Amino acid sequence: MxxxxxxxxxxxxxxxxxxxxxxxxxxxxxxxxxxxxxxxxxxxxxxxxxxxxxxxxxxxxxxxxxxxxxxxxxxxxxxxxxxxxxxxxxxxxxxxxxxxxxxxxxxxxxxxxxxxxxxxxxxxxxxxxxxxxxxxxxxxxxxxxxxxxxxxxxxxxxxxxxxxxxxxxxxxxxxxxxxxxxxxxxxxxxxxxxxxxxxxxxxxxxxxxxxxxxxxxxxxxxxxxxxxxxxxxIDTDVLAGIATQAADTVQMRRLKESLVGRALIIGVDRLDYSKGLPQRFESFQALLDAYPANQGQVSFMQVAPPSRTDVAEYQAIRRELEALAGHINGQFAEFDWVPIRYLNKSFSRKALAGFYRHARIGLVTPLRDGMNLVAKEYVACQDPEDPGVLVLSRFAGAAKELDAALVVNPYDVRAVAENMQRGLTMPLQERRERYEAMMKVLRENDxxxxxxxxxxxxxxxxxxx
The missing domain is CATH 3.40.50.2000 (Glycogen Phosphorylase B;)
Incomplete structure (x- = not known):
């Protein structure tokens, strides 16, 4: 050989x-x-x-x-x-x-x-x-x-x-x-x-x-x-196993306690202008505007570790997101609820697997991406009995395979908001069917x-x- x-x-x-x-x-x-x-x-x-x-x-x-x-x-x-x-x-x-x-x-x-x-x-x-x-x-x-x-x-x-x-x-x-x-x-x-x-x-x-x-x-x-x-x-079965183990970690207990039963929407991306993060924040704002019953009931956690911090364009996107998060939180927050949790830090693979598993919506909306493995990781980490819903940009390579996701145009913030609402209210049977279809793809092509x-x-x- x-x-x-x-x-x-x-x-x-x-x-x-x-x-x-x-x-x-x-x-x-x-x-x-x-x-x-x-x-x-x-x-x-x-x-x-x-x-x-x-x-x-x-x-x-x-x-x-x-x-x-x-x-x-x-x-x-x-x-x-x-x-x-x-x-x-x-x-x-x-x-x-x-x-x-x-x-x-x-x-x-x-x-x-x-x-x-x-x-x-x-x-x-x-x-x-x-x-x-x-x-x-x-x-x-x-x-x-x-x-x-x-x-x-x-x-x-x-x-x-x-x-x-x-x-x-x-x-x-x-x-x-x-x-x-x-x-x-x-x-x-x-x-x-x-x-x-x-x-x-x-x-x-x-x-x-x-x-x-x-x-x-x-x-x-x-x-x-x-x-x-x-x-x-991705290493589909290994990641699914890690997510199962992560359910009982200290970090997961802290996350669940902080949510107090609220639904979680999660995004995980390197801080980059290709990831569509400003449009994603605006879509979450549109969700709260169009469906006010979600106010106080749904939290959006965006994990965005900084990258290429010496490049001007990356400094600019960080400032823009900080301003957007502050504006949205200022508009909607209550004394016991903050709508956006914006985290400029990294987490271990195990911690992220636990976060994915607990999130009702995985929000993966790049403006352009070769593949985007976060989409695949989110699906692999779901509980087969009670899976969450992947909302996925049509401009991510993963959308070519994971067509059972809710596929969206990230530039259309209202449509992304409507699909988040659809995911939050989707019946269990439909969620299971979509999850099983995507897991079949991920197991065949790991x-x-x-x-x-x-x-x-x-x-x-x-x-x-």
Whole structure:
């Protein structure tokens, strides 16, 4: 069996016996344990000069290979091009995208640095699996060194429509780099279609349909590769078990006591402008306005840990949400009830599982999201005998699979409010039927199925080594 080499912006060694919040880290580790191999990427540390070779640490059959980055590289590659250009562009926020030749050069430079440091560690029959928008040029850099191993890429974010992508000054170079992989995985069929349309109409390439669920073969820029949708998922049964255990924790007892029998609506998101949090707060306000019987009877808890706190756009969204929460609470609060509990902090996976299980509504309403695993986690954590209701944005990749949710347009705050009310008053039998339909999907396509399907597909395509 060929060795697997996983490449990601950050390397997250997983300690045996400890529950991790990040399912992707666990999925990569399990794939590496199964095949043996390397996990390569940034160490999370800044250094004065890039090291000549990565630091290596061994754990069983896995070698963790990490590099530090200079502050300049971090600013230009990570904070700059990856997160100030590609992230907003891929989430359809052209108004926030910054186009800079300096950060683009830094993005290419760091991808070249990573490739040059990984290349000496590669064996001829290795399979290389690269993750996310930070590393799109990675395979092209390895190919330029004459390496022909099988190389796959998986994009965790959305892939934008061609009309959005062409606003990027280097769009052709970016797609040409993507075509250096043998297999490119997207979250949904819609993302795949957007990519295929770019190939057809912008790159003047060829797109061959390979059949239902098998994606397409792409011929463009002198390369032939396969593109396919692989919707990422969660460790469904493990998470369901954690939620059952969490029901009796101290945190859950405190939450239940504080609610005093009130219904709970929950949202859990990284603090990011793509998550639709201002619209979500306004939708909850519309719920209280349109259905005043909920006043004093329903609480909305939004967990939103801060991220990228040094970026102006993220500082702005935090200020906006604080003002909205204050305004709504000021309008509706009573001496014994606060409508919005807005928490800028993280919680353990077990605590969140308990919160999900107790919430009558899971409110997942991003303006654009590659998948959104919170939607899947909320469903997996429900009590099968008395499940809650998922209210889910149509612009989350998860909506393609979880069509038994109440699917909404997050820009239509009144419609979101009406669906929250529908969920709060939904009969038990309907809630059970919707829950069972979604759990069937989550059990058939869990994180193990996602990982094995992708790696098995990559093992069968491309490669010239």
């Amino acid at each position: 060929s060795r697997l080499v996983a490449v990601s912006n950050r390397v997250a060694p997983v300690e045996e016996g400890k529950t991790q919040a990040g399912g992707l880290a666990v999925a990569i580790q399990e794939a590496l344990k199964r095949r043996g191999g390397i996990w390569f990427g940034w160490s999370g540390q800044t250094v004065d000069t890039p090291p000549d070779a990565p630091s290596l640490a061994q754990s069983g059959r896995i070698t963790f290979a990490t590099l530090g980055l200079t502050q300049r590289d971090l600013e230009e590659y990570y904070n700059g091009y990856a997160n100030s250009t590609l992230w907003p562009l891929f989430h359809y926020r052209l108004d926030l995208a910054q186009f800079s030749g300096r950060t683009y050069s830094g993005y290419q430079r760091v991808n070249s640095l990573f490739a040059s440091r990984l290349a000496p560690l590669l064996q001829p029959d290795d399979i290389v699996w690269v993750h996310d928008y930070h590393l799109i040029p990675f395979a092209e850099q390895l190919r330029s060194m004459g390496l022909g191993q099988r190389m796959g890429f998986f994009l965790h974010t959305p892939w934008p429509a061609a009309e959005i992508l062409v606003a990027l000054p280097a769009h052709e170079a970016l797609v040409r780099a993507l075509c250096a992989y043998d297999l490119v995985g997207f979250q949904t069929g819609s993302d795949l279609l957007s990519f295929a349309n770019y190939i057809r109409f912008e790159a003047q390439g060829e797109v061959e349909d390979l059949g239902p669920g098998q994606g397409c073969r792409i011929r463009a820029f002198g390369r032939t590769m396969v593109a396919r949708a692989f919707p990422i998922s 994180i193990t199925h996602w990982r094995e399907t992708y790696v098995d597909t990559l093992s069968q395509v491309g490669g010239t080594a």
